[in-house]
Amino acid sequence: NAGVTQTPKFRVLKTGQSMTLLCAQDMNHGYMYWYRQDPGMGLRLIHYSVGEGTTAKGEVPDGYNVSRLKKQNFLLGLESAAPSQTSVYFCASRTDKLNTEAFFGQGTRLTVV
Amino acid sequence: GDSVTQMEGPVTLSEEAFLTINCTYTATGYPSLFWYVQYPGEGLQLLLKATKADDKGSNKGFEATYRKETTSFHLEKGSVQVSDSAVYFCALSGSGGATNKLIFGTGTLLAVQP
Numbered sequence: 001n002a003g004v005t006q007t008p009k010f011r012v013l014k015t016g017q018s019m020t021l022l023c024a025q026d027m028n029h030g031y032m033y034w035y036r037q038d039p040g041m042g043l044r045l046i047h048y049s050v051g052e053g054t055t056a057k058g059e060v061p062d063g064y065n066v067s068r069l070k071k072q073n074f075l076l077g078l079e080s081a082a083p084s085q086t087s088v089y090f091c092a093s094r095t096d097k098l099n100t101e102a103f104f105g106q107g108t109r110l111t112v113v
Numbered sequence: 114g115d116s117v118t119q120m121e122g123p124v125t126l127s128e129e130a131f132l133t134i135n136c137t138y139t140a141t142g143y144p145s146l147f148w149y150v151q152y153p154g155e156g157l158q159l160l161l162k163a164t165k166a167d168d169k170g171s172n173k174g175f176e177a178t179y180r181k182e183t184t185s186f187h188l189e190k191g192s193v194q195v196s197d198s199a200v201y202f203c204a205l206s207g208s209g210g211a212t213n214k215l216i217f218g219t220g221t222l223l224a225v226q227p
Contacts, residue, residue, distance in 0.1 A: 004156075031213060042202065042219035043157075050213075058214070090156055092215070099145040099164040099206065102215055104156035 002026050006091050006105035013081045013112045021076040021108050023091030029103075030096035032074040033058075034066060036087040037107075043090065049074055050096065081112045115140040119203045119218035126193055126225050134188040134221045136177075136203035144205040146170075146179050146186040151200040151220070160188075160201070198225045 007022045023032065030051050035043040045058030047066040055066045063085060065077045074093075078085060088109050092102040120135040138146065145164045149157040161170030163179035163186065170177050177188045186203060203218040 033215065035217075040219060043217040045214060045216075048214065092157075094213075094215075096213070098213070099162075101147055101159040101162055102157075104149075104158070106156045 004091055004093055004103050004105040006089075006108050008108060009106065010109050011111070013078075013110065015081060015083060015112060017081050018077070018079050019081065019110075020078075021089055021091075021110075023074045023076070023093075023105060025072055025074075025091075025093040025103070027093060027095075027103065028071070029093035030071070031094045031102075032068065033092045033094075033102065034064070034074065034076045035090045035092065036060065037090060038087050046076065046089075081110075083112045086110060086112045115144065115205060115207055115214075115216050117203050117205055117216055117218040119201075119221055121219070122200075122222040124221060124223050126223070128195055128225055128227050129192045130225075132188070132190040132193045132197075132223065134201055134203075134223070136186045136188065136218060138184050138186065138203075138205050140184075140205055140207065142207070143181075144207055146177070147204040147206070147215075148175070148177055148186070148188050149202040149204060149217075151202065153199070157202060193223070193225045195225045195227055198223055 033048045034046040049068040052071045091105040094102040147162045148160040161172040163170040166181035
């Protein structure tokens with residue numbers, strides 16, 4: 001079972017470059033999330049989606065955009081990367097039923113220089 | 114808004130010691146509560162959960178009880194092992210509507226020494 005797969009696992013960007021992180025899940029989950037993890041800050045929600053074609057802002061959305069054109073995929077885009085976006089990014093998915101847990105990908109370590 | 118507060122780490126214990134990691138929450142309604150564990154270089158995995166007041170979640174020797182009166186969900190283990198060294202996150206899931214977010218605490222690093 002693949003579960004939640006993130007691509008790529010590592011990336012180094014120069015300031016101002018753009019990139020897209022891909023999250024794919026094969027569990028037919030309705031909800032998908034993008035978090036960033038920084039030392040001492042825990043996981044902070046960037047954007048989330050409650051279904052195909054719908055997205056919403058989380059706690060720290062500035063500088064990021066997302067799209068959910070297919071139910072199984074959730075893309076996170078950085079249009080103009082900044083050093084402050086150096087972080088580990090995690091995608092998660094869960095069903096739309098109450099009280100269910102989320103499943104996480106392995107993470108993407110992004111460094112912006 | 115909803116929030117989770119957990120004790121700061123790192124927590125350093127000797128093998129076979131008793132573990133408690135405190136977690137308190139603020140939420141409207143009746144959230145579900147979770148503990149996740151993150152081993153080095155990996156994503157988060159569910160450790161245990163509780164979905165209503167007085168429920169006890171348990172897994173791999175870890176336990177946590179959903180205490181609505183104290184808005185707490187403290188994680189405990191009677192005898193830790195070196196293999197338990199990881200970061201532990203307390204989380205809650207909001208109780209209503211389509212915006213069923215997962216809110217995480219800042220994580221607590223546990224280091225168990227042989």
